[in-house]
Amino acid sequence: MQSVELQLTQDQVSPDMAELVLTVLSASKTIAHKVRRGALAGVLGSAAQQNVQGETQKNLDVIANDILKEALLASPHVRSVASEEEDNVVAGNAQGGYVVAFDPLDGSSNIDINGQIGTIFTIYRAVDDAAADSPAQFAQQGRAQVCAGYVLYGPSTQLALTTGGPSRLYTLDTDGEYLLTQAELAIAVDCQEFSINLSNLRHWAPTTQAYIQGLQAGKDGARGKDFNMRWNGAMVGDVHRVLMRGGIFLYPANTQSKLHNGKLRLLYEANPMAMLVEKAGGKAVIGAQAILDVLPENLHQRVPVILGAANEVDAFLSAEGYA
Known part of the structure; x- marks a missing residue:
């Protein structure tokens, strides 16, 4: 080594x-x-x-x-x-x-x-x-x-x-x-695991709620496969799991005032994690825009974060009407 x-x-x-x-x-x-x-x-x-x-x-x-x-x-x-x-x-x-x-x-x-x-x-x-x-x-x-x-x-x-x-x-x-x-981390393009704080479900946009409920429906739903949910309460732990064994991590915007534009900080959390995920073959977005393409507006700007398996991020974007 x-x-x-x-x-x-x-x-x-x-x-x-x-x-x-x-x-x-x-x-x-x-x-x-x-x-x-x-x-x-x-x-x-x-x-x-x-x-x-x-x-x-x-x-x-x-x-x-x-x-x-x-x-x-x-x-x-x-x-x-x-x-x-x-x-x-x-x-x-x-x-x-x-x-x-x-x-x-x-x-x-x-x-x-x-x-x-x-x-x-x-x-x-x-x-x-x-x-x-x-x-x-x-x-x-x-x-x-x-x-x-x-x-x-x-x-x-x-x-x-x-x-x-x-x-x-x-x-x-x-x-x-x-x-x-x-030597080289690689995120599989497909997954059956998602990471999200499900207690915020009622605060999400209807399209986001529908996407998550589709994952919960498992084989009985339109996705045709079961998904497991994992949540650490620490972005560093949840993204580490995605890098090591795949999956999708989500911290979407919600209707609570302080989280309307997301909770995670663009500079300190979203950007470095997005770079690591992209360099491992995954995707990282705030919606229609890649996280790494966002021009910061202020030092402590918050953004929604969706990152992980490329095909699953695309499925989220499709559910949200972006693709």
């Missing part, structure tokens, strides 16, 4: 970006250690504050954010940092060639129950005609990403990563090194 560092070299990733990726991964190892210790490290429970999204932060949210931000701002290659937990862009080295956005700890509701959580990150090239602390640094379509990945803190700590080529899977070994364990 080869290290992520060697794989980055073989993938002809530039030395500066490779060093930056390794900086992110070094921070993730520190977070993984704290996650493993849990209550023993005093990292569980809620912090007495809310983030820019109006969500109550968990202690580990704050800790993970600080670990990543400190590591990235110390890098000479980072011009700007954006975090789901920060109100504004944080300026780094004015000469840095890259900007980094991240969700420091996806799946916060799972922290105190020892459920799946993870770190999601994305890297873009810096915009030369924008200040280091300007949101304009991140006003780039997802297709401009030069790297996307996540670290899943589970029974083993795993890294899914693409630098523009295949989505690859690495596992953190006991010596503290990420080793390649799957």
Whole structure:
């Protein structure tokens, strides 16, 4: 098994970006250690504050954010940092060639129950005609990403990563090194598994409700096959399942005011996951438009997310009247 560092070299990733990726991964190892210790490290429970999204932060949210931000701002290659937990862009080295956005700890509701959580990150090239602390640094379509990945803190700590080529899977070994364990992830075009928060059914558009009810009907319905439902309550865990064994993940818009345009953040969650899914042969859309083609309107923009098996995403689009 080869290290992520060697794989980055073989993938002809530039030395500066490779060093930056390794900086992110070094921070993730520190977070993984704290996650493993849990209550023993005093990292569980809620912090007495809310983030820019109006969500109550968990202690580990704050800790993970600080670990990543400190590591990235110390890098000479980072011009700007954006975090789901920060109100504004944080300026780094004015000469840095890259900007980094991240969700420091996806799946916060799972922290105190020892459920799946993870770190999601994305890297873009810096915009030369924008200040280091300007949101304009991140006003780039997802297709401009030069790297996307996540670290899943589970029974083993795993890294899914693409630098523009295949989505690859690495596992953190006991010596503290990420080793390649799957050279090229591939999502089958068809599936019989879906991931969605079914408790929101009443809030979805009638076409979305009909699509999900069609999956529930199984062999007795028009689809002619049974579907299983899985839901982790953490995007990083649900998308990991799709990458590993196929399926479709959905977080559609609904009639609740704060979720009308979707719940998941374009910059910190949708774009990096969409890149990983597309590089594994899947599709990722917000409706008629591919997620990676969306031009961001603001730093914390939310969007609907539908991604996974190509034929099943097409079936969803057809049900919604987009195809």
